[in-house]
Amino acid sequence: MAQKNIDVVYGLYDDEVIMMEAVKKANSDHLEIMDVYSPFPVHGLDPLLGLEESRLHIAGFIFGALGTLTAFLGMTWIFTKDWPIIFGGKPYWSVPAFIPITFELTVLFASIGMVVTFYTICGLGPGVTNPYLDDRITDDKFCIAFNKSEVESSAAESFFSATGASEVNHKTI
Amino acid sequence: MSSVVSPIREPLVTGGKTYHQITEDLISPTERTPSKPWVIGFLLSVMTFSFGAFCIIWTIWHGIGTWDLNRTIGWGWDITNFVWWIGIGHAGTLISAILLLFRQKWRTGVNRAAEAMTIFAVMCAGLFPVIHMGRVWLAIFIFPYPNTRGPLWPNFNSPLLWDVFAISTYFTVSLLFWYTGLVPDFATVRDRAKGFRKKIYNFLSFGWTGSAKHWQRWESLSLILAGIATPLVLSVHTIVSFDFATSVIPGWHTTIFPPYFVAGAIFSGFAMVLTLMLVVRKVLKLEDYITLEHIESMNKVILATGSIVGVAYLTELFISWYSGYVYEQFAFFNRALGPYWWSYFGMMFCNVVSPQFFWNKSLRRNVLFTFFMSIFINIGMWFERFVIIATTLARDYLPSSWSYYSPTWVEIGIFVGTLGLFFVLFLIFTRVAPTVAVAEIKSILKTSGDQYVGKNLGHAHSHDETVSTEEAH
Numbered sequence: 001m002a003q004k005n006i007d008v009v010y011g012l013y014d015d016e017v018i019m020m021e022a023v024k025k026a027n028s029d030h031l032e033i034m035d036v037y038s039p040f041p042v043h044g045l046d047p048l049l050g051l052e053e054s055r056l057h058i059a060g061f062i063f064g065a066l067g068t069l070t071a072f073l074g075m076t077w078i079f080t081k082d083w084p085i086i087f088g089g090k091p092y093w094s095v096p097a098f099i100p101i102t103f104e105l106t107v108l109f110a111s112i113g114m115v116v117t118f119y120t121i122c123g124l125g126p127g128v129t130n131p132y133l134d135d136r137i138t139d140d141k142f143c144i145a146f147n148k149s150e151v152e153s154s155a156a157e158s159f160f161s162a163t164g165a166s167e168v169n170h171k172t173i
Numbered sequence: 174m175s176s177v178v179s180p181i182r183e184p185l186v187t188g189g190k191t192y193h194q195i196t197e198d199l200i201s202p203t204e205r206t207p208s209k210p211w212v213i214g215f216l217l218s219v220m221t222f223s224f225g226a227f228c229i230i231w232t233i234w235h236g237i238g239t240w241d242l243n244r245t246i247g248w249g250w251d252i253t254n255f256v257w258w259i260g261i262g263h264a265g266t267l268i269s270a271i272l273l274l275f276r277q278k279w280r281t282g283v284n285r286a287a288e289a290m291t292i293f294a295v296m297c298a299g300l301f302p303v304i305h306m307g308r309v310w311l312a313i314f315i316f317p318y319p320n321t322r323g324p325l326w327p328n329f330n331s332p333l334l335w336d337v338f339a340i341s342t343y344f345t346v347s348l349l350f351w352y353t354g355l356v357p358d359f360a361t362v363r364d365r366a367k368g369f370r371k372k373i374y375n376f377l378s379f380g381w382t383g384s385a386k387h388w389q390r391w392e393s394l395s396l397i398l399a400g401i402a403t404p405l406v407l408s409v410h411t412i413v414s415f416d417f418a419t420s421v422i423p424g425w426h427t428t429i430f431p432p433y434f435v436a437g438a439i440f441s442g443f444a445m446v447l448t449l450m451l452v453v454r455k456v457l458k459l460e461d462y463i464t465l466e467h468i469e470s471m472n473k474v475i476l477a478t479g480s481i482v483g484v485a486y487l488t489e490l491f492i493s494w495y496s497g498y499v500y501e502q503f504a505f506f507n508r509a510l511g512p513y514w515w516s517y518f519g520m521m522f523c524n525v526v527s528p529q530f531f532w533n534k535s536l537r538r539n540v541l542f543t544f545f546m547s548i549f550i551n552i553g554m555w556f557e558r559f560v561i562i563a564t565t566l567a568r569d570y571l572p573s574s575w576s577y578y579s580p581t582w583v584e585i586g587i588f589v590g591t592l593g594l595f596f597v598l599f600l601i602f603t604r605v606a607p608t609v610a611v612a613e614i615k616s617i618l619k620t621s622g623d624q625y626v627g628k629n630l631g632h633a634h635s636h637d638e639t640v641s642t643e644e645a646h
Contacts, residue, residue, distance in 0.1 A: 042388075057393065100335040103404075114398070119379065137383050138357070
């Protein structure tokens with residue numbers, strides 16, 4: 001949310017199916033959509049908005065690998081270099097016994113890392129207040145928003161009335 | 174848009190709900206003043222929890238000698254309760270992670286509460302090993318941190334230490350998964366709230382806006398977390414079973430333990446989900462969201478896992494006989510017919526016999542019967558852990574050290590106290606957060622609402638007609 005004071009014109013739709021049709025029409029009319037807001041994830045919307053697949057899983061893999069290495073190399077160093085102890089006549093470097101902790105730390109690092117990454121790239125976090133357009137978006141309205149610097153107000157309004165928006169509003173966020 | 178849904182599938186949201194009604198039904202319990210049953214339940218839970226806290230302080234003050242453990246029986250109610258609580262937790266992760274991977278839509282009705290249950294159950298479980306250590310102020314020694322004692326490290330080859338890692342990871346991952354799912358629903362609460370309440374939920378909802386990109390990442394995150402929580406949940410009870418299976422005690426030293434513990438965990442967890450949800454459904458009037466279809470699905474899981482547990486019990490008996498190993502044979506003979514025969518038969522009846530009633534469809538859909546069954550199963554699974562732990566230890570290799578164990582009031586008090594803690598936390602949860610996942614219910618409405626699927630469909634209009642009429646006006 002680096003940008004401030006964006007003039008926005010937005011339309012609210014009562015149903016995700018109507019909203020999806022509207023997004024298709026906006027694409028064919030070459031109207032640049034700023035964002036779409038919805039009370040739940042609408043499937044099939046991402047390709048219409050040109051959103052690429054999330055790369056969170058890559059972050060998850062990297063953090064997971066970090067966990068694997070931390071656990072395995074850590075235990076190896078402790079039990080072979082730092083303080084070798086014989087337990088039950090087994091070798092110092094008893095790999096099978098390291099597997100459970102290695103697995104747990106892989107999962108722990110991957111999930112903490114991914115969750116932190118998610119909140120950071122979305123600009124979300126404890127106490128963060130992001131500007132939002134309408135209280136009913138988290139209830140039952142589906143919202144298409146245009147940035148007025150990219151789309152003319154009048155063009156947006158005629159687009160909303162043509163696509164069956166139940167309400168059109170202007171707001172600066 | 175609508176995915177293909179079989180016409181014989183039963184609806185999961187009944188009452189012809191609209192999106193707004195769903196918000197209204199699910200959020201409003203957090204906005205009303207508490208009802209009388211809630212207040213009474215809460216006070217009772219606080220009282221039992223306070224007694225438990227008193228017993229814990231008593232234990233720490235006077236030492237573990239206040240328990241009836243002895244040289245022969247070193248693990249009693251404490252570890253029994255620990256394994257029982259951990260097992261209960263497993264259903265939450267199973268519902269939210271494994272059923273998400275299997276695309277089971279009925280999970281949306283119960284996943285939020287089940288995950289909350291997981292977190293609270295793991296908190297209760299974690300308490301027991303810590304107070305069992307005796308000197309609780311040294312509990313941090315179990316973590317490998319650089320220290321001035323050498324540094325002296327914990328033994329990474331010990332299953333008890335694996336347990337520390339497994340359970341702390343399990344708690345953390347469950348908490349993250351649960352909270353990330355809650356964020357959009359907290360935003361819904363925020364947008365309906367005013368004044369100070371709005372400030373609180375603004376903080377809790379992390380500034381959620383419902384942007385398309387955020388939803389996309391949120392779904393991706395949920396899916397990957399589910400993917401890694403699935404092996405995690407299986408690993409946790411596997412590692413708990415290693416506490417026993419890697420020892421050389423007859424009756425514990427068996428390779429069947431990991432799968433049998435995991436099945437038992439899911440079995441008991443679903444029973445606890447049913448115990449809680451049947452009450453929540455009634456009190457908060459959520460019959461349209463937690464339908465008989467949901468209850469039947471959970472009862473099927475109970476039937477399947479209960480039967481697995483039954484097969485495991487019988488396998489254990491057969492193998493101990495077939496092994497020709499006298500100590501193993503004695504361990505099982507002693508379990509069934511020794512001084513603790515009553516707990517063995519309690520376990521057999523509650524866990525193996527009683528779930529078989531669920532082969533009957535009308536019993537699977539009978540709410541009252543299900544409720545009593547869920548209590549039975551919880552008791553049975555507690556007996557299972559008691560049988561494994563106390564009866565096995567009571568008769569060890571040396572007949573001269575044979576002993577009998579029964580709990581003191583302190584041990585009973587701590588167990589009752591954790592029940593109190595569990596219900597205190599769960600009751601607070603039903604007040605501050607929507608008990609059913611609001612956004613997820615909305616996302617399945619078009620494929621599982623009773624105006625779109627099921628028997629009532631005949632006179633309702635189809636999907637495309639709804640769209641065209643709405644477009645016209």
